[in-house]
Amino acid sequence: MTVTISRVGKVFASRQGEPLIVLDDLSLTIEKSELVCILGPSGCGKTTLLRMIAGLDHTTSGVIDVDGVAVTGPDPRIAMIFQEYSLYPWRTVRANVEFGLQMRGIPPEERREIVDRNIRLVGLEDFAMSYPYELSGGMRQRVAVARALATDPAVLLMDEPFGALDAQTRNRMQKELLRIWEKTKKTIIFITHSVDEAVFLADRIVVLSPRPGRVDVIYDVNILRPRDRTSVEFAKLRRDVLELIDRLEERQ
Amino acid sequence: MRWYLKLLPILFILLIWQIASVLINNAFILPQPLSVAAVLSNPTADILGSGSIFDNAILSIWRVILGFGLAVLCAVPFGIIIGRYRLIEELVNPVIQLFRPIPPLAWVPLALAWFKIGLASIVFIIFIGSFFPVLINTIDGVRRVNRTWIETAAIYGAKGWKLLAYVILPASAPIIWTGLRVGFGVAWMCVVAAEMLPGTTSGIGYLIMYSYNWGQVQVIVAGMIVIGVIGIGVDVVFRAVEKRKFQWQEMNR
Ligand SMILES: Nc1ncnc2c1ncn2[C@@H]1O[C@H](COP(=O)(O)OP(=O)(O)OP(=O)(O)O)[C@@H](O)[C@H]1O
Ligand SMILES: [Mg+2]
Numbered sequence: 001m002t003v004t005i006s007r008v009g010k011v012f013a014s015r016q017g018e019p020l021i022v023l024d025d026l027s028l029t030i031e032k033s034e035l036v037c038i039l040g041p042s043g044c045g046k047t048t049l050l051r052m053i054a055g056l057d058h059t060t061s062g063v064i065d066v067d068g069v070a071v072t073g074p075d076p077r078i079a080m081i082f083q084e085y086s087l088y089p090w091r092t093v094r095a096n097v098e099f100g101l102q103m104r105g106i107p108p109e110e111r112r113e114i115v116d117r118n119i120r121l122v123g124l125e126d127f128a129m130s131y132p133y134e135l136s137g138g139m140r141q142r143v144a145v146a147r148a149l150a151t152d153p154a155v156l157l158m159d160e161p162f163g164a165l166d167a168q169t170r171n172r173m174q175k176e177l178l179r180i181w182e183k184t185k186k187t188i189i190f191i192t193h194s195v196d197e198a199v200f201l202a203d204r205i206v207v208l209s210p211r212p213g214r215v216d217v218i219y220d221v222n223i224l225r226p227r228d229r230t231s232v233e234f235a236k237l238r239r240d241v242l243e244l245i246d247r248l249e250e251r252q
Numbered sequence: 253m254r255w256y257l258k259l260l261p262i263l264f265i266l267l268i269w270q271i272a273s274v275l276i277n278n279a280f281i282l283p284q285p286l287s288v289a290a291v292l293s294n295p296t297a298d299i300l301g302s303g304s305i306f307d308n309a310i311l312s313i314w315r316v317i318l319g320f321g322l323a324v325l326c327a328v329p330f331g332i333i334i335g336r337y338r339l340i341e342e343l344v345n346p347v348i349q350l351f352r353p354i355p356p357l358a359w360v361p362l363a364l365a366w367f368k369i370g371l372a373s374i375v376f377i378i379f380i381g382s383f384f385p386v387l388i389n390t391i392d393g394v395r396r397v398n399r400t401w402i403e404t405a406a407i408y409g410a411k412g413w414k415l416l417a418y419v420i421l422p423a424s425a426p427i428i429w430t431g432l433r434v435g436f437g438v439a440w441m442c443v444v445a446a447e448m449l450p451g452t453t454s455g456i457g458y459l460i461m462y463s464y465n466w467g468q469v470q471v472i473v474a475g476m477i478v479i480g481v482i483g484i485g486v487d488v489v490f491r492a493v494e495k496r497k498f499q500w501q502e503m504n505r
Contacts, residue, residue: 054407056403056406056407074406074407074408074409076409078407079407079408080407082400082403082404084400085400086400086401086403086404088401088404088419088422088423089500089501089503090422090423090425090498090500091422099404099405099408099418100407100408100409102418103405103408103409103410103414103418104408104409131500131503132500133500133503134503151408
């Protein structure tokens with residue numbers, strides 16, 4: 001599905017005087033089945049933007065719509081994976097993956113098959129009956145991905161999902177995400193701090209400016225997948241984006 | 253630690269007790285351990301026409317179940333509502349803070365005035381005693397539910413009772429459970445104290461008071477031991493459930 005963000009602004013009332021303008025007049029269209037990475041300095045409003053797409057926060061101005069229908073609250077077409085740890089620790093991996101289906105009132109027999117399929121998709125068959133505290137960080141994020149995919153949303157929002165992982169696990173998770181994305185053809189909006197990650201994953205990289213956040217530059221990434229991090233074109237794009245971000249941070 | 257090592261301090265106390273009782277040599281002040289053991293070894297024997305230790309203990313437990321059960325039935329739902337809604341919390345918090353420090357036994361005269369001597373006033377005092385620990389812990393537990401858990405639930409469309417049953421209750425259950433454990437402890441103390449009030453005619457607290465009037469100090473001590481053992485027993489059950497059911501909480505960093 002197409003996500004259209006038109007002239008969205010977000011202002012937080014702060015206790016000490018001045019209202020905080022986080023996003024200002026931001027417009028962006030994300031096409032169906034596109035994988036877009038959003039980069040930007042810390043505090044520029046990336047999480048805020050994602051939360052508004054997910055319907056967890058309201059826009060102060062402007063509209064966000066999905067396939068022409070405005071988002072006014074949590075929406076079954078959209079799932080979000082949070083920056084921080086969000087699994088339910090009292091539920092097993094299975095029960096966590098099942099959660100969304102249960103909330104949507106899908107009957108248990110139907111759930112079982114969907115849950116099995118999604119646990120297999122993220123490669124956690126052997127841990128289905130484990131509790132989150134028995135899993136590594138990477139495995140936990142895979143459970144969160146499976147939980148989101150189980151409800152079959154058209155749009156998947158991911159807020160620095162791999163930010164807390166070590167470099168190796170992170171690379172493996174990126175490959176897995178690409179595999180899942182190619183298989184399911186979800187629209188994915190992926191926030192990251194890592195330029196490398198963005199260049200590896202994205203169809204397009206959107207760079208936001210420092211607060212008040214708006215779209216500064218959009219890069220089309222035309223490198224064929226699977227992408228080779230050591231290739232010249234990969235390195236060049238990575239350098240370009242890094243330079244831009246350095247300039248933005250100086251401006252801040 | 254090996255379990256039998258934990259028995260050492262108890263054996264030590266028994267020893268001191270034995271020596272002291274021989275030295276004092278007055279069963280009205282300190283009876284010998286063996287005379288207490290004799291009472292304990294025959295818990296179903298009638299004591300001076302006031303029923304057996306066993307029957308009276310069962311009666312006390314029954315009263316606690318009534319008073320504590322009522323307190324839980326009121327305090328948990330009430331605590332959930334207060335914990336969920338900031339406005340209500342700000343509204344009722346001063347009242348809670350005002351009532352909380354009043355010791356349950358300070359309610360005795362009012363309880364007698366309202367319900368007369370008997371089951372109702374005993375249950376009322378137990379209710380008052382256990383209501384606040386359960387309430388405070390429920391409020392605290394519900395308020396401390398991770399925001400991300402609630403927002404994740406919102407993402408998947410959970411609202412109303414589903415949010416309550418599948419996220420808020422399980423997430424706050426460990427803290428609520430601690431409240432139940434503390435509340436039961438208070439309830440158990442309250443029942444014994446309430447049964448010592450003049451006019452009561454049954455219960456383990458009554459049995460102790462009654463034995464005092466007849467100079468049966470070994471029964472007093474036996475009764476105290478029974479009170480302690482039941483208290484520990486229930487606490488052990490609470491902790492065992494806590495360990496089995498809420499293991500995730502400690503493991504969850
Ligand atoms: N509920 C809120 N109330 C007030 N201010 C808020 C609120 N949420 C976010 N902010 C402010 O909005 C700004 C943007 O926050 P946001 O979390 O969107 O940044 P971010 O781009 O995701 O940063 P990071 O890269 O560090 O995660 C910050 O200055 C933050 O303090
Ligand atoms: Mg963020």
